[in-house]
Amino acid sequence: MLLRFTKMHGLGNDFMVIDLVTQHAQLNPRLIRQWSDRYTGIGFDQLLVVEPPGDPDMDFRYRIYNADGSEVEQCGNGARCFARFVLDKRLTAKTDIRVETAGGPIALIVQDDGQITVNMGPPRFVPAEIPFQAQSEAISYELAVADQILQVAAVSMGNPHCVTLVDDLNVYPVNRLGPLIERHSRFPNGVNAGFMQLIDRHSARLRVFERGVGETRACGTGACAAAVAGIRQGHLTSPVSIELPGGTLQIEWAGPGEPVMMTGPATRVFEGQIRL
Numbered sequence: 001m002l003l004r005f006t007k008m009h010g011l012g013n014d015f016m017v018i019d020l021v022t023q024h025a026q027l028n029p030r031l032i033r034q035w036s037d038r039y040t041g042i043g044f045d046q047l048l049v050v051e052p053p054g055d056p057d058m059d060f061r062y063r064i065y066n067a068d069g070s071e072v073e074q075c076g077n078g079a080r081c082f083a084r085f086v087l088d089k090r091l092t093a094k095t096d097i098r099v100e101t102a103g104g105p106i107a108l109i110v111q112d113d114g115q116i117t118v119n120m121g122p123p124r125f126v127p128a129e130i131p132f133q134a135q136s137e138a139i140s141y142e143l144a145v146a147d148q149i150l151q152v153a154a155v156s157m158g159n160p161h162c163v164t165l166v167d168d169l170n171v172y173p174v175n176r177l178g179p180l181i182e183r184h185s186r187f188p189n190g191v192n193a194g195f196m197q198l199i200d201r202h203s204a205r206l207r208v209f210e211r212g213v214g215e216t217r218a219c220g221t222g223a224c225a226a227a228v229a230g231i232r233q234g235h236l237t238s239p240v241s242i243e244l245p246g247g248t249l250q251i252e253w254a255g256p257g258e259p260v261m262m263t264g265p266a267t268r269v270f271e272g273q274i275r276l
């Protein structure tokens with residue numbers, strides 16, 4: 001049987017997208033790892049799956065798998081590609097699309113200029129909800145990593161993020177500390193490790209070592225978490241431009257309890273089919 005898929009990306013964070021509304025497939029971690037391989041497979045950071053919703057008030061169910069085959073709760077760049085995909089494939093004609101994810105409901109708004117805004121819902125800071133091991137909620141925490149103590153913020157955007165402020169992102173050892181933070185024992189489900197360099201009150205640079213993938217060219221939920229952490233710590237003011245290696249995302253957040261709005265592009269690369 002041949003399975004149709006679309007290769008897409010959001011600022012270089014790349015995806016294989018499969019429509020399981022009109023097709024059928026049994027996925028498993030081994031198959032996903034095989035497909036994600038950049039030399040012997042299709043190559044992607046995440047596999048995105050479009051399914052019918054369980055909740056009748058929603059338009060679709062959105063499932064996300066990291067390149068290592070693990071299923072995760074949320075993916076921001078993927079959400080924008082999801083919106084572009086369901087419109088291009090005529091699975092919906094709506095430009096305001098409600099989607100259920102394992103990380104909670106999100107809303108996708110397709111703008112007239114083709115940019116897509118995602119209402120990611122409110123960030124969560126309660127340690128148990130991230131999950132993160134801490135005595136009580138705080139704006140920043142001391143985290144022992146290798147031979148140093150980092151000051152970090154812990155945020156859930158549906159998925160877990162740890163954000164560290166750094167002076168110079170060009171020389172910071174993202175690929176040495178990223179894997180140690182990703183599997184740190186205080187984050188029992190693992191974590192996405194973001195490293196942010198402030199530019200001014202409305203902009204920052206960010207690199208993210210993603211859980212289950214490694215460093216990616218962009219991370220949408222990572223950009224939301226970094227902007228929120230920076231606003232909460234008093235360094236940034238909404239709206240915030242987050243510059244990632246693959247490009248820039250616009251993030252707006254009005255404060256605790258309010259949803260995070262993320263705006264950026266979604267790009268189709270090619271159509272393919274693979275034998276199952």
Ligand SMILES: N[C@@H](CCC[C@H](N)C(=O)O)C(=O)O
Pocket residue numbers: 013045046066072073074075076077078159160192210211212213216218219220221222
């Ligand atoms: N690239 C994503 C995040 C994908 C999931 C993440 N690696 C995790 O394990 O939580 C984004 O754009 O948000």
